[in-house]
Amino acid sequence: MCPHLNFCLAGNVRLYHLSPKPSKATNAERNAKVVVHVKDSEDVVKSIAYAKDHKLPIAIRGGGHNAAGASSVEGGLKKLGYVGGGAIWAQVDQEAIKYGLATVGGTVNHVCQPDPLPHCGYGWLAGRHGLTIDNLKQRSAESNPITRRPVVTANGSILTANDTENSDLFWAIRGGGSNFGVATELVYQLHPQRKTVFGGSAVYTPDKVEKLVELTKKWWDDVGEDEGMIQAVAASPDGKPVFLIIFFYNGSEEEGRAHYKEFFDVGPVVDNVREIPYEQLNSLQNPQTGHGRCYYLKGVSQAFPDPKATMELIQKVAEIAKGGVFKPAMLHEYFSLGKANSVPVSATAFRRQVSSNILTNVAWEPEEGVDKTAEAREIAKELVDIKSGYTNYGHDDIDIPSASIASPTGDHGAKRADLAYASNYPKLQKIKKTYDPENVFNRWYPITPA
Numbered sequence: 028m029c030p031h032l033n034f035c036l037a038g039n040v041r042l043y044h045l046s047p048k049p050s051k052a053t054n055a056e057r058n059a060k061v062v063v064h065v066k067d068s069e070d071v072v073k074s075i076a077y078a079k080d081h082k083l084p085i086a087i088r089g090g091g092h093n094a095a096g097a098s099s100v101e102g103g104l105k106k107l108g109y110v111g112g113g114a115i116w117a118q119v120d121q122e123a124i125k126y127g128l129a130t131v132g133g134t135v136n137h138v139c140q141p142d143p144l145p146h147c148g149y150g151w152l153a154g155r156h157g158l159t160i161d162n163l164k165q166r167s168a169e170s171n172p173i174t175r176r177p178v179v180t181a182n183g184s185i186l187t188a189n190d191t192e193n194s195d196l197f198w199a200i201r202g203g204g205s206n207f208g209v210a211t212e213l214v215y216q217l218h219p220q221r222k223t224v225f226g227g228s229a230v231y232t233p234d235k236v237e238k239l240v241e242l243t244k245k246w247w248d249d250v251g252e253d254e255g256m257i258q259a260v261a262a263s264p265d266g267k268p269v270f271l272i273i274f275f276y277n278g279s280e281e282e283g284r285a286h287y288k289e290f291f292d293v294g295p296v297v298d299n300v301r302e303i304p305y306e307q308l309n310s311l312q313n314p315q316t317g318h319g320r321c322y323y324l325k326g327v328s329q330a331f332p333d334p335k336a337t338m339e340l341i342q343k344v345a346e347i348a349k350g351g352v353f354k355p356a357m358l359h360e361y362f363s364l365g366k367a368n369s370v371p372v373s374a375t376a377f378r379r380q381v382s383s384n385i386l387t388n389v390a391w392e393p394e395e396g397v398d399k400t401a402e403a404r405e406i407a408k409e410l411v412d413i414k415s416g417y418t419n420y421g422h423d424d425i426d427i428p429s430a431s432i433a434s435p436t437g438d439h440g441a442k443r444a445d446l447a448y449a450s451n452y453p454k455l456q457k458i459k460k461t462y463d464p465e466n467v468f469n470r471w472y473p474i475t476p477a
Contacts, residue, residue, distance in 0.1 A: 059086075068211045071179040075209075079181075079467065086470055087205050106217040107164060119215070120306040129220035129305060131159045134257065134360075135316050136309035149384065151226075151275045151308055154252035154363030155218075160201035160375055161367070162216040164189075180208040181467040199458045202377025202451070206474045207462050225276040225283025226308050227300035233268050233341050235293050240334040242289050243361070247332065250363045253277035254286065257312070260340045261356040262348035268341040273311055274300050315356070315388075323389045323403035327411050328382035329359065339413050347406055352399070357410055358386040378449045387411055444472040453477065 060083055063074045078085050108123055108130060117136040123129050131152045148159020156162060177185040178196060186208075188197035199207050231239060243258065259271040272290065276283035280302035284291060291298070316322075340357055347355050361383055372379050387410050389403040445452050456477030459466075464476050 065211075068177045068179050068185045071209050071211060072183040072185065075179065075181060075467070076183055079465075084469070085467060087209055087468075108215045108217050110213045110215060111211070116309055117306070120309055123217055124220060124222060124305050126217075127219055127222060128217040130162050130215040130217050131156050132309055133159070134309055135312050137313060137316075137318070149360060149362050149367070151255055151362070152218075152220075152277075153367055154250070154255060155277070155366065156216075157366040157370060158377070159215075160377055161370055163201060164214050164216045177212070178208045178210050181463040181465060195458050196462060198374075199376050199455055199462075201375040203448070203455050203458075203474065204471045206455070206459060206468050206471060208468065220305055221277065222305055223279070223302050224305050224308055225278060225280050225300065226274060226303050226311060228271055228273045228297075228311065229291070229295035229300055230297035231270045231272070231293065231295050233270060233338070235295075236270050236337055236341060237334045238293055239270065239272070239290065240332045240337055242293070243332045246290075247361060250361065252363050252366060255360075255362045257361070258359040259356050260337060260344050260359075262345045262354070266345055266349035266351075268345035270337075270341065275308065315390075319393075321391045321393050321399065321403070323400060323407055325387040325407040325411055327385050327387070327415055328380060329385055329414065330382050332359070333414075336414050340410060343410060343413060352391055353403060353406055354390045355406055355410060356388045356390075357414060358388065360384045360386065372450065376448060376451050376455055378447065378451065385414060387414075444474050447472045448474075 061077070063070070063077075065071050065074060075085065077083075106126075106128055108119060108128075110119055115137050116132040119132060120129065120136060129152060131148060131150045133148060133150055150159065153159075178188050178193075178200065179185055180196075186193050186196060188194075188200065190197060196207060200210070239258075243256075253276065255275045257273040259273070261269055261271055263269050272295075274283065274287055274290070276286050278286075283300070283302075344355050344357065347353055364381065364383070368379055368381060370379065387407045389406050391399055391403065444455075448455055452474070455474050459474045460476035466473065466476060
């Protein structure tokens with residue numbers, strides 16, 4: 028086992044108006060030599076120095092949400108939300124909505140911020156407000172004397188990153204994530220948000236799928252900024268195939284049901300869609316992504332809904348689930364991409380795309396002394412081959428062996444990063460050389476310093 032240093036962030040949320048938890052995926056846990064619970068930027072500086080002095084690799088745990096192992100390693104008036112490192116999205120949602128405000132977060136609310144640093148961030152509000160990284164608004168320390176918003180870099184510097192101060196670093200962390208340092212606080216743009224929304228899940232039998240996919244294609248051609256859905260190909264606990272849709276409409280139940288009338292007319296066998304408090308929206312997927320289980324995630328993209336491939340997936344997922352070991356699912360994310368793609372590719376490090384994301388999620392219960400990750404990886408590949416990235420899920424449609432995760436600084440890791448960041452990669456390499464020439468931070472699509 029390779030000893031390492033793993034430091035956790037524990038944060039809070041503060042809102043201003045201005046001009047350690049368990050690992051999500053048990054199979055991604057590693058045995059740390061040292062675990063440091065930091066309370067501020069100075070603690071992070073000391074932790075990095077200790078790791079470098081003792082030649083220990085570093086993992087930024089945040090909330091431990093990353094299932095690919097990046098969170099651990101073996102051995103007018105601006106409305107802003109100040110989010111401490113280690114705070115979870117549930118806290119952000121709950122605090123902001125008290126004031127009728129919200130920002131773009133993920134669709135699972137037990138994810139920490141930063142975890143480790145923002146990689147992109149599609150969410151239910153992305154159609155109206157863009158990606159999470161587009162709402163990241165780092166301000167200078169002078170703008171708020173109560174607190175600082177630093178990024179701690181590999182040499183121990185505590186830097187403010189924004190459009191005018193260390194702007195290259197600010198560009199890089201919005202998509203390049205934890206390759207450049209540790210964010211101990213992030214500042215997000217908040218937007219007016221109604222306090223209730225139409226959301227929840229509806230379950231359909233397989234014979235309804237062809238009709239639902241055709242409706243999706245029709246709806247997707249004219250999708251609006253206040254709507255979205257996630258369609259999941261999954262299996263019930265007894266191994267029967269199901270097709271589940273999580274609906275979202277940023278309005279009342281009356282408006283939402285009218286908007287999705289054709290989908291409800293198809294006839295779900297379970298209908299749990301209703302008007303809910305906004306802060307519950309990002310908790311709808313929590314039961315399927317709880318902490319303590321093992322997960323293998325793989326992200327791919329699709330140009331348009333495909334009924335034939337979806338039917339094949341339903342049968343395959345049910346077949347795997349009947350084995351009683353793995354619980355696979357494929358989640359098709361449909362968020363309006365207009366706002367996100369109105370930002371030029373060169374504006375941030377993230378590789379923007381015109382296609383929707385599909386998350387392949389293979390879950391299983393941990394078993395002492397048994398590692399089923401390799402088997403889960405093959406299952407995910409089978410499912411993706413039927414439906415054939417999105418780097419936030421830790422795996423993508425880049426055909427590089429996943430062993431690169433265990434050895435992130437090797438050739439495979441470099442090739443993964445090159446393909447993941449596309450045209451932005453050369454610029455990222457130059458910035459990496461400035462802020463982390465020794466490649467201290469190398470757990471997430473590691474960037475080779477140029």
